[in-house]
Amino acid sequence: MSDSTQSALNASRERPAATISGYAMLLVLLLLIVLQVFGVISLASDRFGAMPIASVILGPIGLILIAPGFYMLQPNQAAALTLFGAYKGSDRATGLRWTWPWLMKKKVSVRSNNVISDKIKVNDLRGNPIEMAAQIVWRVIDTAQALFDVDDYKAFVMVQVEAAVRTIGSRYPYDDFEHQEVTLRGNHDQVGVELRAELIARLAVAGITVDECGFTHLAYAQEIAGAMLRRQQAQAVVAARKTMVEGAVGMVEMALEMLSAKNVVELDDERRAAMVSNLMVVLCGERDAQPIVNAGSLYQ
Numbered sequence: 001m002s003d004s005t006q007s008a009l010n011a012s013r014e015r016p017a018a019t020i021s022g023y024a025m026l027l028v029l030l031l032l033i034v035l036q037v038f039g040v041i042s043l044a045s046d047r048f049g050a051m052p053i054a055s056v057i058l059g060p061i062g063l064i065l066i067a068p069g070f071y072m073l074q075p076n077q078a079a080a081l082t083l084f085g086a087y088k089g090s091d092r093a094t095g096l097r098w099t100w101p102w103l104m105k106k107k108v109s110v111r112s113n114n115v116i117s118d119k120i121k122v123n124d125l126r127g128n129p130i131e132m133a134a135q136i137v138w139r140v141i142d143t144a145q146a147l148f149d150v151d152d153y154k155a156f157v158m159v160q161v162e163a164a165v166r167t168i169g170s171r172y173p174y175d176d177f178e179h180q181e182v183t184l185r186g187n188h189d190q191v192g193v194e195l196r197a198e199l200i201a202r203l204a205v206a207g208i209t210v211d212e213c214g215f216t217h218l219a220y221a222q223e224i225a226g227a228m229l230r231r232q233q234a235q236a237v238v239a240a241r242k243t244m245v246e247g248a249v250g251m252v253e254m255a256l257e258m259l260s261a262k263n264v265v266e267l268d269d270e271r272r273a274a275m276v277s278n279l280m281v282v283l284c285g286e287r288d289a290q291p292i293v294n295a296g297s298l299y300q
Contacts, residue, residue, distance in 0.1 A: 011064075011088045011195055011205070012087060012142075012144035012145050012147075012148045012149050012207075013030070013142065013144055013145070014089075014090050014142045014143050014145070014207070015090070015142040015144075016089050016090070016091070017079075017080075017081045017088055017089030017090055017091045017099065018088070018099070019081070019091045019098065019099045020097075020099075020220065021093075021095070021098070021215060022070050022071075022072075022090060022095070022096030022097045023095075023096055023098070024098075024099040025066055025069065025070070025098040026070075026096065028062075029046050029062075029063070029066045029067065032059050032062040033059075033061055033062055033063070033255070035055040035058075035204050036055060036056065036059030036060070036063070038055055039053070039054070039055030039056035039059060040056060045048055047110055049254050049264060053148060058261075062241055064101075065100075065101060066098070066101075067101075068101035069099050069100055069101045069103075070096065070097070070098050071096075071097055071098075071099075072095070072097070073091065073092070073093065073094050073095065073104050074094060074107065074108070075094050075105060077094070077109055077110065077111075078090050078091065078092045078106070078107070078108050078109040078110055078140075079091045079097070079105045079106065079107050079108070080104070080105070080106045080107075080108060080123045080143050080147050081099060081103045081104065081105055081106075081237075082104045083102065083104070087144055087148060087233065088103060090108075090143045090144060090236060091094065092110070095191060096133055103191055104119065105186050108140060108143045108146060108147060110139060110140045110141070111138070112137055112138070112139045112145070112211060113135070113137070113138050113157075114135070115135070115136050115138070115157065115158065116133065116134070116135045116216055117133050117134050117136070117158070117161045117162055117165060118162070119131050119132070119133045119137075120132055120133070120162055120165060120166065121221055122165070122166050122169035122170060122171075123172060124169060124170060124172065124173050124174045124184065125170065125173045125272055126173045126174075128172050128173075128174055128220065128221075129220070129221035130169065130184070130218070130219065130220055130221055131217060131219050131220070131221055132165050132169050132184075132215060132216070132217060132218055133215065133216045133217035133218075134158075134161060134163075134164075134165050134195065134213060134214065134216060135213065135214055135215075135216045136161055136199065136210060136213045137210065137211045137212040137213065138157060138203065138208050138209065138210050139209060139210065139211065140153070140207055140208055141207055141209050142207025142208075143203065143207065144207065145206055145207025145208075146206055146208060147206045149205055149206060149207065150205065150206045153206045153207075153208065154204075156206050157203065157206070157208060160202040160203055161199065163202065164195060164198040164199045164202055165195070167198055168184075168191060168195045168198060169184065171185050171192060171194075172187075172221065174218075175211075176291065184215075184218055185218060188214070188215065188250045190273070191215075192213060192214050192215070195214075195215075196210050196213045199213060206246055211244065216255065219295065244265060
């Protein structure tokens with residue numbers, strides 16, 4: 001036998017169980033009790049016959065077979081039935097239900113569950129350590145897989161949530177100031193969709209789906225938080241300077257074009273360069289410019 005055959009998982013699939021309404025069987029149980037009482041009274045009155053004797057003999061047998069078979073299911077709750085370890089189906093009908101007493105019943109909640117993972121440290125795409133935590137809304141959609149394909153489906157969910165968060169966290173950088181890449185901090189919706197797809201793929205083996213997920217904590221790790229904050233501030237200063245220079249160049253170019261177009265003044269290359277330098281200093285400086293009035297000619 002090959003290794004792949006030995007390691008293959010026998011995947012279970014949920015199927016409807018052969019159960020009936022418990023209210024109908026409750027009527028049958030009450031009828032058996034009445035027949036039992038009738039048989040006992042008849043025999044006590046020395047009225048021996050086939051009917052009283054059959055009632056006394058068959059009544060207890062019926063009670064033993066019917067009474068243990070009742071069970072109750074609440075809304076969004078299912079029961080998986082097994083017979084000597086073999087899966088016989090799942091019952092999702094709510095209310096009072098009945099099945100054969102020798103079938104074992106394991107109840108499973110199919111309601112939505114909300115879980116918030118612990119904060120974990122992950123290295124992003126650029127190798128920067130970051131802290132992440134996620135909020136997940138999950139529910140069981142296949143009771144057979146949840147019970148028989150994994151050992152503990154709730155613990156399985158927690159482990160796979162952590163693994164999925166680590167996978168998504170290492171797939172993208174935490175931040176990109178130039179907004180040219182998909183980042184964890186700047187693209188919550190897109191990253192959240194990928195996290196949900198990753199979780200659904202990982203939890204499919206346990207018959208669990210994910211309805212909603214998102215990050216509840218996302219930050220640089222403490223050991224680099226200060227350095228990354230200074231880096232962000234430096235990048236912000238560089239970006240602001242770049243915007244100021246681009247705006248100043250445009251304004252200087254526009255001023256020179258308007259002066260030339262309206263023949264306000266004729267400037268040679270040297271004076272044009274001086275004017276450009278002065279305008280750039282005025283427009284890009286952090287302090288207000290102090291005007292100097294030239295009472296002489298342009299070249300004095």
